[in-house]
Amino acid sequence: MEEIFQIQLNKENEMPLYHQLAEGIMTLISDGYLPANSKLPPIRKMAQHFGVNSVTIVNAYKYLEQKQMVYSRVGSGTFVSPLPVEHIPEPVANHNIRSFGGEISMENAINFSGTSLPHEMFPVDAFKKAFDEVLEREKGGAFSYMDGMGYEPLREQLCRYLESYGIKTSVENVQVLSGAQQGIDIISKVMVHYGDVVFVEKPTFYGASGAFLSRGAKLVEVPLERDGMDMTILEDYLKLYQPKFIYMMAYFQAPTGISYSMEKKRKLLELAEKYDTYIIEEDNFCDFHYGKEDIVPLKALDFKNRVIYIKSFSKILMPGLRIGLAVLPKKIHQAVMEAKYTTDISTSGFIQRALEYYLRENGWEEHAAAMRRYGSEKYRKTLSCARKYLGAAKYGLPNGGVSLWIRLPDGIGAEAFCSRMLEKNVIITPGSQFDISGEDDSHVRISFGNLSDDKIEVGLKRMGDTLKAMMEKVDISQ
Amino acid sequence: MEEIFQIQLNKENEMPLYHQLAEGIMTLISDGYLPANSKLPPIRKMAQHFGVNSVTIVNAYKYLEQKQMVYSRVGSGTFVSPLPVEHIPEPVANHNIRSFGGEISMENAINFSGTSLPHEMFPVDAFKKAFDEVLEREKGGAFSYMDGMGYEPLREQLCRYLESYGIKTSVENVQVLSGAQQGIDIISKVMVHYGDVVFVEKPTFYGASGAFLSRGAKLVEVPLERDGMDMTILEDYLKLYQPKFIYMMAYFQAPTGISYSMEKKRKLLELAEKYDTYIIEEDNFCDFHYGKEDIVPLKALDFKNRVIYIKSFSKILMPGLRIGLAVLPKKIHQAVMEAKYTTDISTSGFIQRALEYYLRENGWEEHAAAMRRYGSEKYRKTLSCARKYLGAAKYGLPNGGVSLWIRLPDGIGAEAFCSRMLEKNVIITPGSQFDISGEDDSHVRISFGNLSDDKIEVGLKRMGDTLKAMMEKVDISQ
Numbered sequence: 001m002e003e004i005f006q007i008q009l010n011k012e013n014e015m016p017l018y019h020q021l022a023e024g025i026m027t028l029i030s031d032g033y034l035p036a037n038s039k040l041p042p043i044r045k046m047a048q049h050f051g052v053n054s055v056t057i058v059n060a061y062k063y064l065e066q067k068q069m070v071y072s073r074v075g076s077g078t079f080v081s082p083l084p085v086e087h088i089p090e091p092v093a094n095h096n097i098r099s100f101g102g103e104i105s106m107e108n109a110i111n112f113s114g115t116s117l118p119h120e121m122f123p124v125d126a127f128k129k130a131f132d133e134v135l136e137r138e139k140g141g142a143f144s145y146m147d148g149m150g151y152e153p154l155r156e157q158l159c160r161y162l163e164s165y166g167i168k169t170s171v172e173n174v175q176v177l178s179g180a181q182q183g184i185d186i187i188s189k190v191m192v193h194y195g196d197v198v199f200v201e202k203p204t205f206y207g208a209s210g211a212f213l214s215r216g217a218k219l220v221e222v223p224l225e226r227d228g229m230d231m232t233i234l235e236d237y238l239k240l241y242q243p244k245f246i247y248m249m250a251y252f253q254a255p256t257g258i259s260y261s262m263e264k265k266r267k268l269l270e271l272a273e274k275y276d277t278y279i280i281e282e283d284n285f286c287d288f289h290y291g292k293e294d295i296v297p298l299k300a301l302d303f304k305n306r307v308i309y310i311k312s313f314s315k316i317l318m319p320g321l322r323i324g325l326a327v328l329p330k331k332i333h334q335a336v337m338e339a340k341y342t343t344d345i346s347t348s349g350f351i352q353r354a355l356e357y358y359l360r361e362n363g364w365e366e367h368a369a370a371m372r373r374y375g376s377e378k379y380r381k382t383l384s385c386a387r388k389y390l391g392a393a394k395y396g397l398p399n400g401g402v403s404l405w406i407r408l409p410d411g412i413g414a415e416a417f418c419s420r421m422l423e424k425n426v427i428i429t430p431g432s433q434f435d436i437s438g439e440d441d442s443h444v445r446i447s448f449g450n451l452s453d454d455k456i457e458v459g460l461k462r463m464g465d466t467l468k469a470m471m472e473k474v475d476i477s478q
Numbered sequence: 479m480e481e482i483f484q485i486q487l488n489k490e491n492e493m494p495l496y497h498q499l500a501e502g503i504m505t506l507i508s509d510g511y512l513p514a515n516s517k518l519p520p521i522r523k524m525a526q527h528f529g530v531n532s533v534t535i536v537n538a539y540k541y542l543e544q545k546q547m548v549y550s551r552v553g554s555g556t557f558v559s560p561l562p563v564e565h566i567p568e569p570v571a572n573h574n575i576r577s578f579g580g581e582i583s584m585e586n587a588i589n590f591s592g593t594s595l596p597h598e599m600f601p602v603d604a605f606k607k608a609f610d611e612v613l614e615r616e617k618g619g620a621f622s623y624m625d626g627m628g629y630e631p632l633r634e635q636l637c638r639y640l641e642s643y644g645i646k647t648s649v650e651n652v653q654v655l656s657g658a659q660q661g662i663d664i665i666s667k668v669m670v671h672y673g674d675v676v677f678v679e680k681p682t683f684y685g686a687s688g689a690f691l692s693r694g695a696k697l698v699e700v701p702l703e704r705d706g707m708d709m710t711i712l713e714d715y716l717k718l719y720q721p722k723f724i725y726m727m728a729y730f731q732a733p734t735g736i737s738y739s740m741e742k743k744r745k746l747l748e749l750a751e752k753y754d755t756y757i758i759e760e761d762n763f764c765d766f767h768y769g770k771e772d773i774v775p776l777k778a779l780d781f782k783n784r785v786i787y788i789k790s791f792s793k794i795l796m797p798g799l800r801i802g803l804a805v806l807p808k809k810i811h812q813a814v815m816e817a818k819y820t821t822d823i824s825t826s827g828f829i830q831r832a833l834e835y836y837l838r839e840n841g842w843e844e845h846a847a848a849m850r851r852y853g854s855e856k857y858r859k860t861l862s863c864a865r866k867y868l869g870a871a872k873y874g875l876p877n878g879g880v881s882l883w884i885r886l887p888d889g890i891g892a893e894a895f896c897s898r899m900l901e902k903n904v905i906i907t908p909g910s911q912f913d914i915s916g917e918d919d920s921h922v923r924i925s926f927g928n929l930s931d932d933k934i935e936v937g938l939k940r941m942g943d944t945l946k947a948m949m950e951k952v953d954i955s956q
Contacts, residue, residue: 035554037515076513119618127621128613135606140597143605143798178656178800182822189692194672210820214667216694320621320827322656342688344660344822349798351826 004033005041009050017052018059025060026069029080036195040070040078110459111427112446115254115284115315115402121374122318123358123367130354130361138353146349148337150176150325154356158325161364165286166300167309169327175336178347180282180312180324184208184247187280187308188215189339190332191244199237199246201229203434203443205254208247208282217244219436224256226396228264231271238275245278245308250298252285255434255445256405257398265298272306278329284312285401287368290376305329313355315402316368321351375402375449381456382448389464392471402449405431411474412467413441420470424462482511483519487528495530496537503538504547507558514673518548518556588937589905590924593732593762593793593880599852600796601836601845608832608839616831624827626815628654628803632834636803639842643764644778645787647805653814656825658760658790658802662686662725665758665786666693667817668810669722677715677724679707681912681921683732686725686760695722697914702734704874706742709749716753723756723786728776730763733912733923734883735876743776750784756807762790763879765846768854783807791833793880794846799829853880853927859934860926867942870949880927883909889952890945891919898948902940 007024009017028034041049046057061078064070072078134142149155155171162169177183184207192198194216200209202221209219220237222229229248237243246268251259260268272279281298289295299309309327317323328336340346382404386395394407408414418430431443446463448456485502487495506512519527524535539556542548550556612620627633633649640647655661662685670676672694678687680699687697698715700707707726715721724746729737738746750757759776767773777787787805795801806814818824860882864873872885886892896908909921924941926934 035517037557039513039516079515114623116623119622122618122621124613124618124621128610131609131613132606135602135609140600140602140796143600143602143796144597145592145594145792145797178822181820185821194694207820207823210816214817214820216672314623314823318618318621319623319823322822322824322826338688339692342659342685342692343663344656344800345685345792345797346800348800348826348829351829 004028005046005049007050009052016059018056018063021050021052021056021060022063022067025064026067029069034080036080038080039076040080042077109425109427110451110455110462112448112451112459113427113429114450115447116319117315117371117374117402117449119318121371123362126358126362126367127354130357131350133357134350134353142350142353144349146346146352148340148346150174150347151349151352151356154352154359155325157356157359161359162311162327164364165295165297167297167327168300173327173330173333175326175328175333175340176347176352177310177324177326177340178344179314179322180284180310181207181211182343183310183324183326184211184280184282186336186339186343187245187310187326187332188212188217189343190335191278192217197241197243199234199241199243200436201248201253202436203255203431203440204247204436205249205282206433208280209436212247221436222246224253224258226258228258228260229268231264231267234268235271238271238277242275243277245280246272247280247282248298249282249284250286251283251295252288252398252401252403254284255403255429255431255443257396257401257403259398259400260298262296265296265301268298269301269304269306273304277306279307280310281307282310282312284315286311287316288372288375288402289400290372290379291399299327305331308332316364316371317355321355323347323351323355378402378448378451378453378456381453382446382460385457385460389460390467391464392467403445403447406444406446408442408444409467409471409474410442412470414444415441417466417470418444420466421463424466426459426462428463482506483524483527485528487530494537496534496541499528499530499534499538500541500545503542504545507547512558514558516558517554518558520555587903587905588929588933588940590926590929590937591905591907592928593925594797595793595849595852595880595927597796599849601840604836604840604845605832608835609828611835612828612831620828620831622827624824624830626818626824628652628825629827629830629834632830632837633803635834635837639837640789640805642842643773643775645775645805646778651805651808651811653804653806653811653818654825654830655788655802655804655818656822657792657800658762658788659685659689660821661788661802661804662689662758662760664814664817664821665723665788665804665810666690666695667821668813669756670695675719675721677712677719677721678914679726679731680914681733681909681918682725682914683727683760684911686758687914690725699914700724702731702736704736706736706738707746709742709745712746713749716749716755720753721755723758724750725758725760726776727760727762728764729761729773730766730876730879730881732762733881733907733909733921735874735879735881737876737878738776740774743774743779746776747779747782747784751782755784757785758788759785760788760790762793764789765794766850766853766880767878768850768857769877777805783809786810794849795833799833801825801829801833856880856926856929856931856934859931860924860938863935863938867938868945869942870945881923881925884922884924886920886922887945887949887952888920890948892922893919895944895948896922898944899941902944904937904940906941 007021009020013020043054043057047054065072069081070078071081152171154176155174158174159169159171188211192212192215196217197220198212198217199220199222202223212219220241222234283297286295286297299307312324313321392409395404408417414430418428421428429445431440432438485499487498491498521532521535525532543550547559548556549559630649632654633652636652637647637649666689670690670693674695675698676690676695677698677700680701690697698719700712761775764773764775777785790802791799870887873882886895892908896906899906907923909918910916
């Protein structure tokens with residue numbers, strides 16, 4: 001014990017002894033001398049060691065507990081907290097809720113934070129028919145408990161959809177989910193245990209990182225380049241850590257909008273095989289591709305079964321269905337079914353049956369094409385306004401999805417910019433939402449899928465004006 | 479180090495040295511000398527200490543890792559696993575799935591394992607009208623993303639329902655859930671961290687214990703008496719541990735069917751206050767009460783806000799809705815909303831709106847009364863058959879719910895009995911499903927809500943015949 005606890009206590013110092021001691025222990029923890037979950041020495045021993053009263057030690061430990069640097073277990077002592085608290089941000093989703101929730105009158109605001117298409121685009125009539133048919137056909141049976149994997153005829157339809165993107169699989173590998181977020185949550189339950197390492201893109205989607213953190217994962221961020229993760233850094237990290245999986249989006253990544261090059265997709269699969277890990281590919285916007293090149297999800301190239309593919313139908317169909325799917329390696333399917341049970345038993349059988357009917361009667365393509373057309377018009381409108389008004393900012397050209405990831409000019413803080421825009425009734429998502437540490441202050445994301453052309457024009461003009469005004473101040477201050 | 483690692487290695491012994499060492503360390507772990515997450519000494523130090531080759535230590539550690547007694551972290555060493563593996567059963571739900579899944583032809587079987595009522599009882603026509611009205615009124619808007627707490631007009635309706643059972647609350651304390659199981663899952667996310675203690679009834683519902691275990695909880699089981707937990711034992715345990723919460727069902731507990739006496743409800747609340755902990759009250763069958771006494775959920779007596787009340791509508795309405803509710807103390811509501819987001823974003827807005835319409839138009843009482851009447855008829859039928867055929871077994875008289883918890887005669891194993899019954903095409907749930915350790919071999923549960931009177935009669939007769947045959951064997955062997 002003596003070796004480690006070389007903390008200088010100074011009785012003359014105006015900082016109380018317990019506080020000095022606590023500060024010293026905090027330094028030992030941050031510097032790595034006291035690893036996670038290691039036990040702090042008993043009160044009595046520490047008191048002897050430092051020649052102080054037991055109460056001083058008790059107070060120091062209490063102070064550390066308040067700071068969440070340590071935790072105590074009744075009867076067994078005081079232990080170092082597993083993750084330094086500053087590495088566990090509150091679920092980032094939460095900022096979202098708090099910042100953009102109650103205070104602003106959403107009706108008047110120009111809201112660039114939503115990633116749905118307008119609900120006028122939803123195939124409501126077709127679903128109304130589907131609901132009627134299902135109720136007519138199955139009556140109360142439509143509302144019974146379901147097979148945890150999902151309604152088999154629906155899984156057959158989903159296989160067909162997947163095949164249209166080159167993903168060949170069969171019903172027994174497809175799990176129906178109550179939305180993609182549930183997929184992330186369930187996979188985390190199955191694969192992530194306290195202290196496990198998970199790789200994510202930097203920046204990444206808060207819904208996923210929030211779920212991983214909630215399982216006690218340590219997140220390692222791999223920087224994104226224009227065409228996917230930096231593979232050199234990824235491999236360096238793979239040599240250092242054994243991640244449970246790598247979480248990524250191959251197309252129109254949230255938030256950056258980047259898509260992976262074929263080369264990087266192949267490299268990623270090769271590295272997963274070489275370092276014996278999995279990849280979680282989340283796909284929300286694949287269907288919203290505005291170019292002519294083929295869409296090849298990572299899963300379509302996955303011959304070694306390294307990819308867990310999670311697909312949302314909230315964007316291409318409608319969020320209120322709460323339906324998604326996962327394609328799973330056989331190895332983990334049993335465990336996923338068990339986790340699905342403790343998560344929500346099963347996804348609504350009624351909605352599953354209606355979706356099956358809808359897909360069988362209508363197919364995907366017509367509706368998807370309409371959604372894609374609509375998204376691409378909004379994309380073009382947004383780009384043309386961005387060129388007109390946001391000359392000072394930089395942004396990629398995703399050619400898909402419903403968002404633009406914008407790097408603000410140097411000296412302009414994203415949080416400050418978003419606040420100024422809020423005053424002008426324009427809601428924008430700050431980049432910090434997508435940063436595990438919450439530190440990114442140079443990016444914002446604007447999502448345009450749910451806005452009229454007029455609102456896009458007015459919103460971007462206001463952004464441009466605000467940027468100009470802020471930049472003038474920067475210039476003057478320099 | 480020397481103090482602890484007093485393991486005698488014997489080179490003459492035919493057990494290899496690494497194995498002897500591993501066995502020694504396992505004993506130290508089981509005896510509590512090496513606490514969870516404590517670090518084992520570095521290879522080199524251990525080798526010096528025991529005067530053996532490093533390879534011996536490496537092999538010992540590997541052996542322990544295979545046995546899941548320890549885990550290793552690249553670069554930081556080998557650590558004692560937090561929970562002895564034998565205390566982490568596979569999710570119990572799973573036994574269920576495996577035992578009663580594919581092999582049996584469910585159509586011919588008499589299935590005493592389902593707790594739903596027959597779907598002919600579901601209010602399908604009323605919901606069909608509700609779906610139509612909602613789509614007519616809101617069109618695609620019915621399928622937009624929702625407020626994470628739930629559709630406010632629905633929460634208003636739910637408050638009215640709660641008030642009919644004496645639970646006074648307001649919309650801002652009611653969280654809409656995608657079923658009660660999701661409530662358990664989300665509350666676990668918010669309140670349970672790795673190694674935390676949770677109290678459960680013994681026996682308890684596997685869906686809940688599975689969710690707690692999945693968060694790394696240590697479960698402490700408090701035995702049930704006829705009128706609720708043994709309060710003396712509960713208080714003894716509360717002196718020893720600081721549980722995050724106590725999980726219980728006040729009415730028609732799963733699996734035993736017992737209901738808490740008023741005295742025990744008050745005592746439970748008093749203890750929660752005294753020892754500063756929470757209670758999770760799950761309520762699935764409150765509405766299925768066949769007696770005349772008032773139903774008073776624990777939450778209705780909860781003046782100090784110690785109770786998190788979780789209610790399923792799967793039984794009283796229909797499982798396929800996937801809707802439930804929680805009444806939450808203010809303190810944790812923000813955290814619950816964040817966890818809800820990373821769990822499934824929100825519950826289907828379409829279904830929420832339909833349920834709101836249904837409740838507003840139809841109220842609860844008429845349908846609930848019909849379900850209750852039906853359940854009580856089945857209950858009486860089951861009891862009369864049990865008296866006729868199961869004279870040798872013992873069971874309580876829950877006077878509510880849709881199940882009977884049966885203690886088999888001494889010497890008859892529940893697993894063996896269930897297997898014998900399966901051969902006779904009768905599906906019964908063995909008590910081990912509801913036992914954390916999986917050891918209970920003297921109880922079975924039969925659920926009768928979904929069976930015709932004929933099937934109840936035939937099923938219980940077969941049970942009686944089988945019991946008789948098995949008991950004759952026991953007599954002979956004694």
